Amino acid sequence: MADQRIRVLIIDDVPETRENLKKLLMFEHDMEVVGAAATAEEGIRLARDLQPDVVLLDINLPGMSGISAVEQIMEVAPLTQVVMMSVQSDADYLRRAMLAGARDFLAKPFSADELVATVRRVHRTRRPPPVLPPTGPLPGGGRGTQGKVVAVYSPKGGVGTTLIAVNLAVALQKPERRVALIDASLPFGDIGVFLNLQGPRSIADLARLEEIDPEAFTLSLVSHVSGLKVLLAPPRPELAEYVTAEAMKRILNMARTLFDIVVMDTTTQPTDTTLLILDEADQIVLVVTPDVPTIKNARLFFDVITQLNYPPQKTLMILNKMDRRFGITAEMVEQALKHPVGAQIPWDEITVLNSINKGAPLVAQRSKPIVQAILQLAGRVEEALFAPQEVEEARKRSGR
Ligand SMILES: Nc1ncnc2c1ncn2[C@@H]1O[C@H](COP(=O)(O)OP(=O)(O)OP(=O)(O)O)[C@@H](O)[C@H]1O
Ligand SMILES: [Mg+2]
Missing domain, CATH: 3.40.50.300 (P-loop containing nucleotide triphosphate hydrolases)
Structure with missing residues (x-):
């Protein structure tokens, strides 16, 4: 049913990447790309207006750090699950973005299977935004339980x-x-x-x-x-x-x-x-x-x-x-x-x-x-x- 589809917002400054992501998700019957933005500011505005289920966020956007972008998205769309996209050299940055509230990450280049599986997974396991202490564990982990x-x-x-x-x-x-x-x-x-x-x-x-x-x-x-x-x-x-x-x-x-x-x-x-x-x-x-x-x-x-x-x-x-x-x-x-x-x-x-x-x-x-x-x-x-x-x-x- 249309209203049960996972609503995805793409934020990436490279037009080809946005197009590619759209195409990859287009074939998934349970997903819908509801918007795409080239800048963090535009992305945050769209996140606020559209309240998407999942945001695919490039970590390297001009004009705003990935961490600020995650924080602001979490503020305006607290039920949204943010998936960071990055190249491996961004590891340190990524770590901090995860602490800021991102739920998962995709290392570029990633396959269509990985993309789709990640979107489904973060959506399935969604929960209210984690309130993390500054040095707390990553979202999705560290629940204090003994595995x-x-x-x-x-x-x-x-x-x-x-x-x-x-x-x-x-x-x-x-x-x-x-x-x-x-x-x-x-x-x-x-x-x-x-x-x-x-x-x-x-x-x-x-x-x-x-x-x-x-x-x-x-x-x-x-x-x-x-x-x-x-x-x-x-x-x-x-x-x-x-x-x-x-x-x-x-x-x-x-x-x-x-x-x-x-x-x-x-x-x-x-x-x-x-x-x-x-x-x-x-x-x-x-x-x-x-x-x-x-x-x-x-x-x-x-x-x-x-x-x-x-x-x-x-x-x-x-x-x-x-x-x-x-x-x-x-x-x-x-x-x-x-x-x-x-x-x-x-x-x-x-x-x-x-x-x-x-x-x-x-x-x-x-x-x-x-x-x-x-x-x-x-x-x-x-x-x-x-x-x-x-x-x-x-x-x-x-x-x-
Ligand atoms: N149920 C099974 N039926 C047929 N072949 C099997 C079965 N289970 C394992 N094998 C075969 O046994 C071989 C060894 O499997 P595997 O590598 O999992 O064993 P291992 O105990 O981990 O070995 P190692 O000691 O080298 O780590 C593989 O070639 C696999 O094809
Ligand atoms: Mg073995």
């Missing part, structure tokens, strides 16, 4: 830990929930490949900071079209050395204040950093495959965590690459490891390889049994993390 950490781990390599971490994170992402995915599978993390994402910063940049503030954290993330925010592994393996257990603790502390759920991909190596992640996790998703070497390692893992006094329910054991032809059933694994199997993900080589090679998560292909299994796993993780009432409400909202 939950989910560590996806396996004591055996190559079993599908990254595949599960990535797809679980995407499945947990919901409009009203902030989910981050952190690639701590060091030094050779490959979430960037799995999700076809690149970014100027990685976990190593954050690890090098003695103190991590919300802005630095947010600016180190890359956005996936699903709404998921991703902290990538370093581009060069030697940079992983910065990610010590202490650094990881600082990163997790900040991640918990900004996100509702933080999913971690981990490495098999029992480094101090990995152990810290397992310690900090509210839930460990233990990935096991139906083969004897992996089951043997899983038994060693259970021995270790028993000594560490982890409660049994902290570990949700799942079986990946399940296939009847392999002759090992969930019941056999349960008996061998004296621990229940929380979910079974089928073997599906073609679907998985296609997804990895394209850099597109599985979750869009809802009819596939492997996707159904991952959604079930997400449900189990939600049940383990949240009170039943919260899970039920989230389910109703997302129509699942």
